[in-house]
Amino acid sequence: MSKLTLLLADNGLDKLYHGLVMALDAKSMGWTVKFFVTSQAVVLFTKRSQGRGKMKMGTLARFYVNFSMKRMGLSSAHEMLKEALQEGVEFYVDEIGLKMIGFGKDDVMDGIKLSGGVSFLQEARDSDVVVTL
């Protein structure tokens, strides 16, 4: 079975969206998927955010993209994150990154594990595909 490891280090919603697309596409082919979240991206995986955030683009562009996504009937990153968890994508949030923004283990969404750089490196070494966002 093939294996995909993702590393997300940015809190822009557009990058999370790309990561979730890769994760779900890989899962649909029966791949193992490990999704590491570090640096600023950890805030997207708190119970309060749950994959909700802002796309990194100008206000008008963001408004237009949000409007287009709703008009076209596309799922949000929040909905895709729920599907990814349900389908067994394994998410790992960087513990230090979480502490740095004033959050702890209890603030992370259910079903998400804490980890560090060693876990990412070992999983990445054993993967067929590694994507960093």
Next chain:
Amino acid sequence: MTEHVIDSNDVCSMVLVKLLRIWRTATPGDVVIVRTPWEGAASELGKWCNETGNKVLSVDKDGSKYVVKMRLESRFN
């Protein structure tokens, strides 16, 4: 033989998740018809079939939608 239909405007990943859930419980020989407005979906589904041991039977256009008919020939494991 059961025929499953996925009619969706959503992003390809969400269609693939629906396809995965059908494949997981399907019997080899079952047919899945995907109706999507995305032209790229036909080639994506062809590649999904190659990877998973399934087969695209036909790709047609019906109004604004592409209709991809597939036969599930393998079991999910």
